[in-house]
Amino acid sequence: MIxxxxxxxxxxxxxxxxxxEKPSYGYEISKAIKERTEGAYIxxxxxxxxxxxxxxxxxxIQSFYGNETNGKRRTYYRITETGRExxxxxxxxxxxxxxxxEKFTA
Amino acid sequence: MIxxxxxxxxxxxxxxxxxxEKPSYGYEISKAIKERTEGAYIxxxxxxxxxxxxxxxxxxIQSFYGNETNGKRRTYYRITETGRExxxxxxxxxxxxxxxxEKFTA
DNA sequence: TTATCGTACTACGTCTGTCGTAGTACTTAT
DNA sequence: ATAAGTACTACGACAGACGTAGTACGATAA
Numbered sequence: 001m002i003x004x005x006x007x008x009x010x011x012x013x014x015x016x017x018x019x020x021e022k023p024s025y026g027y028e029i030s031k032a033i034k035e036r037t038e039g040a041y042i043x044x045x046x047x048x049x050x051x052x053x054x055x056x057x058x059x060x061i062q063s064f065y066g067n068e069t070n071g072k073r074r075t076y077y078r079i080t081e082t083g084r085e086x087x088x089x090x091x092x093x094x095x096x097x098x099x100x101x102e103k104f105t106a
Numbered sequence: 107m108i109x110x111x112x113x114x115x116x117x118x119x120x121x122x123x124x125x126x127e128k129p130s131y132g133y134e135i136s137k138a139i140k141e142r143t144e145g146a147y148i149x150x151x152x153x154x155x156x157x158x159x160x161x162x163x164x165x166x167i168q169s170f171y172g173n174e175t176n177g178k179r180r181t182y183y184r185i186t187e188t189g190r191e192x193x194x195x196x197x198x199x200x201x202x203x204x205x206x207x208e209k210f211t212a
Numbered sequence: 213t214t215a216t217c218g219t220a221c222t223a224c225g226t227c228t229g230t231c232g233t234a235g236t237a238c239t240t241a242t
Numbered sequence: 243a244t245a246a247g248t249a250c251t252a253c254g255a256c257a258g259a260c261g262t263a264g265t266a267c268g269a270t271a272a
Contacts, residue, residue, distance in 0.1 A: 002199065003115060003199060004230055005114050005230090005257085007203055008111050008114050009109060009110075009114060010112070017210040017211070018210070025250090027247095040205070041206045046230075046231060046251095047229075047230055047231070050230075051230095054228095071248060072237055073237095073238095073250090074248095074249065091212045093109060097108055097112045099143075101113070101116050101200060104124070104142075105197050106194065110259050111258095131220075131221090132220065132221065133218095133220055133221080150259070151220090153258080153260070155220095155222075156259080157258085157259095178267050179266095180220065180221085181220085181221080
């Protein structure tokens, strides 16, 4: 499994990548992460929702309510221009981190 | 630059990689990281020394004093069998993390 | 002689992101 | 009626990274 420290710092990127594709909400995103990684990474609910709060505070995403009539009301998030830029920056950082870490692998 | 959260979780791996090559000490390791990454990653002193403490507590490294007669006395660290195993594990985890994060890059 | 630079740490407190635990609320299937 | 699945929210704890500061020694330059 993936440790939280190993992926830490890329949770934001993962979430932004998904809301970049289309506005989404917590449960859907957590499912998407699980499916796309074939179960290798299952984000904790608390981690995900606290990331939403942080990203909205930073102006990276914007929340709005869905209009579904049944079930609990969902909070959807869409990416902002700030979020797009932040995402690109995180991608560049990832490329650099990859090069750095690779130098110290067996 | 590399953010601390991006590399967090791999500091231990980096340090273990270096003491695996040969027993070493703080200052030398910090220099080595800087040089090998061409300045892309400069580990903070406090981060490095607190990692030493942690890794010794975990049984991954063992400290011993150098016998240099001039300058301040150095604390050297050598890797243990536990440390080797932990290093290998971290390398496997890195491979997995890489695959996971890649799926969410642009 | 005095000061500064480089080496080699140690101590202490703060911050952030992650996580454990628990609870709320509504729907559908058994 | 109950459980399972959906969709969150609240609260507190923890660990690793970091800022700041201080200690200690040697070599070199002014």
